[in-house]
Amino acid sequence: xxxxKSAEFAHAFAVRLMQHLVVPTFVLDADRRVIIWxxxxxxxxxxxxxxxxxxxxxxxxxxxxxRHCLADILALGRTEELDSLYAAHSEPGEAAHGLRAENWxxxxxxxxxxxxxxxxxxxxxxxxxxxxxxxxxxxxTEQKLAQMAxxxxxxxxxxxGLANRxxxxxxxxxxxxxxxxxGAPLSLLLIDVDHFKLYNDTxxxxxxxxxxxxxxxxxxKQVFRPADLAARYGGEEFAVIMPMTDLDGAVRxxxxxxxxxxxxxxxxxASQTTDRVTLSVGAATVVPTMDQNPTxxxxxxxxxxxxxxxxxxxxxxxGELVAAE
Numbered sequence: 001x002x003x004x005k006s007a008e009f010a011h012a013f014a015v016r017l018m019q020h021l022v023v024p025t026f027v028l029d030a031d032r033r034v035i036i037w038x039x040x041x042x043x044x045x046x047x048x049x050x051x052x053x054x055x056x057x058x059x060x061x062x063x064x065x066x067r068h069c070l071a072d073i074l075a076l077g078r079t080e081e082l083d084s085l086y087a088a089h090s091e092p093g094e095a096a097h098g099l100r101a102e103n104w105x106x107x108x109x110x111x112x113x114x115x116x117x118x119x120x121x122x123x124x125x126x127x128x129x130x131x132x133x134x135x136x137x138x139x140x141t142e143q144k145l146a147q148m149a150x151x152x153x154x155x156x157x158x159x160x161g162l163a164n165r166x167x168x169x170x171x172x173x174x175x176x177x178x179x180x181x182x183g184a185p186l187s188l189l190l191i192d193v194d195h196f197k198l199y200n201d202t203x204x205x206x207x208x209x210x211x212x213x214x215x216x217x218x219x220x221k222q223v224f225r226p227a228d229l230a231a232r233y234g235g236e237e238f239a240v241i242m243p244m245t246d247l248d249g250a251v252r253x254x255x256x257x258x259x260x261x262x263x264x265x266x267x268x269x270a271s272q273t274t275d276r277v278t279l280s281v282g283a284a285t286v287v288p289t290m291d292q293n294p295t296x297x298x299x300x301x302x303x304x305x306x307x308x309x310x311x312x313x314x315x316x317x318x319g320e321l322v323a324a325e
Contacts, residue, residue, distance in 0.1 A: 018134075019036065024038065024040040024044040024045070025134060025135065026038065026041050026058060027134050028056075028071045029131070030130050030132065032072055032076075034052045034054065034057075035053070037053060045110065046110035060109075062105040062106065069135065070118045074099050074120045082099070086101040086102065098119060099120045100119050102115065102116065102140070103118065115143075116138065116139060117137070118137055118138075119135070119136045120135045121134045159209055159213065160212055160216035160232050161213075161216060162219065162231050163232070172294045178243065179244075179286075179288050180288040184287065185244065185245060185247075185285050186285070186297065187247065187249065188239065188240070188241055188283070189238075189250060189257075190239055190281070190302055191238040191254075191257065191281050192238075193278075194268075194271060194280055195268065195270065195271045198270035199268055199277065202268075211266060212232075212236065214261075219257055222257045222260055229241040240257075247283065247284075247319075250285055255316055261278065262276060264277065274314060279314065280305060280309045280313045280314065280316075281315075282316075283304055283317070283318035284304055
């Protein structure tokens with residue numbers, strides 16, 4: 001009798017202790033029903049314990065549509081779902097000792113989007129059977145936003161907001177390797193603002209910076225596939241990397257950009273081509289092979305750009321890079 005009372009006291013104490021932890025915590029039983037939803041979890045999610053205790057509706061605190069939380073994945077042993085559900089996570093092989101993951105959560109009740117660091121740990125009985133899963137939550141939103149801001153500064157050009165040269169170089173290298181593995185075409189546009197030095201000399205550097213920002217805005221609108229990258233290549237030069245794109249497709253995008261900039265009708269009285277700001281574009285395409293490298297594609301696009309400039313500017317010239325026999 002005494003040992004039973006001691007066990008009941010220990011259990012009640014453990015529940016009360018968990019209820020008052022400052023760390024947001026909930027506990028699922030082996031059937032994935034909520035048996036504890038502590039006060040810190042109520043504050044974080046805006047969901048009172050009375051709405052979820054005894055149910056499997058805990059997902060409603062974090063998402064707008066039904067999906068597994070980390071505790072569910074641990075209880076079900078479905079670690080193959082981690083990649084599709086979480087931005088980052090521990091190795092699935094560590095599931096017996098618990099799981100860690102990070103994710104953006106919608107938080108419908110409090111109407112906030114939070115980046116949560118999540119831990120889920122199993123509790124087993126003496127026979128090794130799963131009794132419960134404890135999930136704890138940490139709000140890492142401020143840290144994540146700061147990290148994203150630093151990353152953005154590292155990869156974006158400060159004037160135009162496009163990708164910077166470092167980001168361009170890294171992306172081209174990665175896309176080159178992927179295209180070589182897949183035997184797929186990779187296209188590159190090199191874009192130059194016609195007579196930009198004369199523009200700066202005539203209108204001043206502030207207007208010159210404004211002109212570059214206008215060109216960048218056009219590129220952002222015209223280069224809209226998620227896999228494509230628009231970048232400031234240097235000075236008045238821009239670049240666009242387009243994976244899985246043949247030369248015809250690259251030239252179509254280049255023409256869209258060229259026409260859209262011309263349609264801005266930005267005055268350029270010193271231009272030796274026309275009375276407005278225009279672009280010259282060199283387009284190049286390659287299916288990469290082992291005996292080539294990304295510099296070959298850049299050089300080929302640069303040669304096409306040279307031809308565009310020396311045949312009258314305000315035009316697109318393209319060419320396909322063929323591997324040597």
